Amino acid sequence: MIEKSLFKERLVKWVLVLFALSSLLFLFLIFMFIFSEGLPLFLKVGLFKIIGGSKWAPTKGFFGIFPMIISSFLVTFGALVIGAPMGLSCAIYLSEYSGKKMKMFLKPALELLAGIPSVVYGFLGVIYIVPLVRDYLGGSGFSLLSTSIILGVMILPTIISITFDSLVSVPRTYREGSLAMGATKWQTIYKVILPSAKSGILASFILGMGRAIGETMAVIMIAGNALKIPGSILDPLRTLTGNIALELSYASGDHRLGLFSTGVVLMVIIMLLNYVANFGIKRKIAK
Amino acid sequence: MLDHRNFVIDVQGGGSTAGIQAIMNNTVSIGMSSRDLDDKEKMLNTITICHDGIAIIVNPQNPVRSLTLQQIRDIFSGKIRDWKELGGIDREVDAVTREEGSGTRSAFEELVMKGKAIDDSIMVQDSNGSVKEVVATDPYAMGYISLGLVDQKVRSVIVDDVAPSIKNIKTGRYKIVRPFLYVTNGELDPYAKEFVNFVLSKDGQNILIKEGLVSLYD
Numbered sequence: 001m002i003e004k005s006l007f008k009e010r011l012v013k014w015v016l017v018l019f020a021l022s023s024l025l026f027l028f029l030i031f032m033f034i035f036s037e038g039l040p041l042f043l044k045v046g047l048f049k050i051i052g053g054s055k056w057a058p059t060k061g062f063f064g065i066f067p068m069i070i071s072s073f074l075v076t077f078g079a080l081v082i083g084a085p086m087g088l089s090c091a092i093y094l095s096e097y098s099g100k101k102m103k104m105f106l107k108p109a110l111e112l113l114a115g116i117p118s119v120v121y122g123f124l125g126v127i128y129i130v131p132l133v134r135d136y137l138g139g140s141g142f143s144l145l146s147t148s149i150i151l152g153v154m155i156l157p158t159i160i161s162i163t164f165d166s167l168v169s170v171p172r173t174y175r176e177g178s179l180a181m182g183a184t185k186w187q188t189i190y191k192v193i194l195p196s197a198k199s200g201i202l203a204s205f206i207l208g209m210g211r212a213i214g215e216t217m218a219v220i221m222i223a224g225n226a227l228k229i230p231g232s233i234l235d236p237l238r239t240l241t242g243n244i245a246l247e248l249s250y251a252s253g254d255h256r257l258g259l260f261s262t263g264v265v266l267m268v269i270i271m272l273l274n275y276v277a278n279f280g281i282k283r284k285i286a287k
Numbered sequence: 288m289l290d291h292r293n294f295v296i297d298v299q300g301g302g303s304t305a306g307i308q309a310i311m312n313n314t315v316s317i318g319m320s321s322r323d324l325d326d327k328e329k330m331l332n333t334i335t336i337c338h339d340g341i342a343i344i345v346n347p348q349n350p351v352r353s354l355t356l357q358q359i360r361d362i363f364s365g366k367i368r369d370w371k372e373l374g375g376i377d378r379e380v381d382a383v384t385r386e387e388g389s390g391t392r393s394a395f396e397e398l399v400m401k402g403k404a405i406d407d408s409i410m411v412q413d414s415n416g417s418v419k420e421v422v423a424t425d426p427y428a429m430g431y432i433s434l435g436l437v438d439q440k441v442r443s444v445i446v447d448d449v450a451p452s453i454k455n456i457k458t459g460r461y462k463i464v465r466p467f468l469y470v471t472n473g474e475l476d477p478y479a480k481e482f483v484n485f486v487l488s489k490d491g492q493n494i495l496i497k498e499g500l501v502s503l504y505d
Contacts, residue, residue: 055407058388059387067407131424134425140381140428142381142421224410224411225386225410225411225413226407226410227408228406228407228408235408238411245413246411246413247386247387247388249301250301250302250303250386250390251387251388252308252388255387255388
């Protein structure tokens with residue numbers, strides 16, 4: 001009897017291990033695939049000509065993606081400028097001020113926000129944000145500004161949920177100590193709670209950046225996709241993800257390889273961001 | 288008319304380059320393309336099934352009704368940036384082009400740009416449909432799409448005093464015209480041959496006419 005149940009225990013364990021490792025396997029396969037398709041062009045054209053080059057005309061032999069790297073960072077930064085204050089405020093309200101009832105209403109609403117498909121965000125952007133920007137601020141409306149607004153909203157759930165978790169995990173004794181010293185609630189929040197949750201909050205911003213830089217569908221629909229580095233927030237721009245999605249269906253030969261090279265650059269950027277975010281989270285846990 | 292009810296044809300989209308690529312790899316019987324073959328593809332054979340005009344489109348609210356080919360070239364090469372220079376209002380032109388590799392774009396580059404590069408500041412959309420959508424919603428936009436897709440949401444402009452119409456394409460007066468090709472590799476199999484014959488027959492051509500394309504015959 002005992003032997004039998006022991007066998008079952010072991011079997012379950014190994015099945016779980018197998019499935020757990022398979023997710024790692026997928027990551028590995030994606031890695032292999034992107035790099036094996038993307039690296040040959042780096043060898044052929046040269047690393048600097050690709051990531052430093054400013055002209056993208058793959059059918060004519062130019063593979064410069066420097067403007068797209070800059071544009072990707074610009075929209076990501078723009079998204080953060082719009083999303084970070086909103087997300088941080090929302091998380092502070094949720095963890096420090098809101099009552100139970102409000103929390104029960106707000107939390108599911110935020111989860112719903114996270115579940116809305118990006119094409120819907122893109123559609124809303126094209127229908128409402130783009131014409132608003134065009135009519136009141138000028139330009140075509142397909143712009144850095146419109147894209148930043150939509151991405152700012154899209155990264156809200158990421159920022160709120162991680163910031164909320166790190167605020168809640170600040171020990172109760174910190175709050176009590178601060179309040180006992182005569183500090184007001186707001187003083188406690190910005191002098192005690194926010195500094196002790198700092199690394200978690202930073203990690204939420206960085207993960208939000210990762211989400212923004214990787215977003216594709218909504219971006220293609222509202223960014224305008226022009227190849228130039230935008231000169232103002234009202235100019236159109238093309239991101240790394242947008243470049244791949246726009247051109248892949250028609251690409252062949254070196255053009256196709258060029259898109260995979262774009263993917264390699266994107267992947268390296270996202271890996272760096274995740275590494276930095278994990279580093280931030282680990283420090284929080286170590287504390 | 289022959290009854291083709293028992294014919295099953297698998298059709299796949301993806302654009303001209305994908306079509307040519309597929310026939311080169313012999314994964315299909317017939318590849319379709321809306322651009323001519325380039326030098327590396329010259330060993331394939333082409334059958335022209337019809338012609339398609341490329342219309343230069345603007346928003347219906349736009350007062351500009353007529354442009355010269357030179358003006359269009361200047362807009363897309365970034366030389367002209369304002370509608371004022373074209374007899375319109377004092378507002379920047381929001382020009383939209385297609386993405387690199389698109390058949391419509393390469394036809395536009397050949398027929399309109401004539402070797403001049405499309406400027407990097409021009410917006411890019413990845414289908415005829417989204418170019419049309421941008422032009423339909425932005426009163427200052429300009430783009431180019433297949434003539435068969437022009438409807439009341441956008442207005443095609445008169446180019447060098449010639450309106451883009453089936454009649455003007457047939458008489459050769461409207462110049463921005465490209466062929467729609469069937470691309471084949473070596474000998475066609477009998478079924479594929481029968482299909483091509485149908486497309487080239489009167490019945491087949493009538494279907495193309497209904498889609499707004501220009502048939503081979505009068």
